[in-house]
């Protein structure tokens with residue numbers, strides 16, 4: 391059986407999705423082409439459109455379609471507090487607890503030397519610029535409580551304390567080894583209230 | 589936090605992929621937009637290109653970029669035998685056993701009344717036209733050996749025998765409940781040799 395150019399290219403491309411191996415990629419390809427061509431068109435167009443429209447907020451680094459995101463522009467947020475999270479999902483979890491009224495910085499990753507993710511990959515220079523704007527007084531570290539998140543928090547803490555900033559960490563109400571995205575808001579709320587200076 | 593149009597649209601679209609729920613769709617979206625924009629562009633372009641190029645073979649119903657696929661056009665294949673499979677993956681498995689020299693018909697599905705998949709969804713009219721071309725003498729049913737595959741084989745067998753065709757079924761060398769894609773080629777080869785008239 392000869393290979394089919396376009397079909398195989400699609401199957402190969404789908405393997406770029408996290409968690410998708412060769413078998414699932416092929417199954418997805420067959421499914422879309424035979425049973426959901428409308429879905430395939432939606433995905434194709436949404437992908438290229440998002441690439442074109444979405445980039446990182448100039449201040450907090452989260453995804454936005456504008457130069458600066460709405461949360462950063464919201465004048466009701468306390469500009470003296472900056473909460474550092476790994477991802478937009480983590481930020482959303484914290485927002486849902488209603489315990490935090492400051493601003494955010496989204497790393498879009500975490501230190502992971504074994505995977506080759508160093509300080510330059512988690513926008514630390516941008517964070518330092520942001521945290522030393524003269525308005526920020528306290529930086530709350532809300533990275534995950536697993537090994538990589540703890541290492542990231544430690545590294546950022548040292549970097550920012552060296553610049554004279556007050557740095558705190560969510561209290562260990564969050565279970566050790568836990569990832570924020572899967573913790574209930576009540577636990578996160580308690581951890582926010584119990585945050586401690588590092 | 590306000591919703592982001594393009595990002596949310598992409599996340600929604602990715603849920604059209606089989607096996608992808610809201611959490612994975614969001615994780616895929618974040619990953620592509622932050623860490624693999626090249627991959628995102630590959631997927632978007634491959635998706636739209638495949639939609640444009642790939643359709644079903646006029647004879648065997650498998651995916652092809654031409655009117656008729658290369659296997660159907662291959663004059664070295666026996667034109668008196670037609671093997672019916674559920675998917676291109678199953679066809680590929682049979683080809684790898686080197687025990688079959690005839691042609692194929694790919695259903696691109698299987699009967700599944702509980703999921704609303706009836707005879708009209710698995711191209712049965714096209715199969716009947718194909719099998720009654722005057723050249724086909726034997727139809728080998730190689731649908732899976734689970735409940736849906738067996739029901740599909742039974743239905744096709746009755747339909748084609750009513751038109752005077754010789755219909756056979758792969759021998760039960762394939763484990764009961766097994767799916768062809770996951771069976772070793774040796775077992776499939778034995779089942780092909782032991783196929784029995786139904």
Ligand SMILES: [Zn+2]
Nearest residue numbers: 447450459462
């Ligand atoms: Zn922002």
Ligand SMILES: [Zn+2]
Nearest residue numbers: 645648657660
């Ligand atoms: Zn064909």
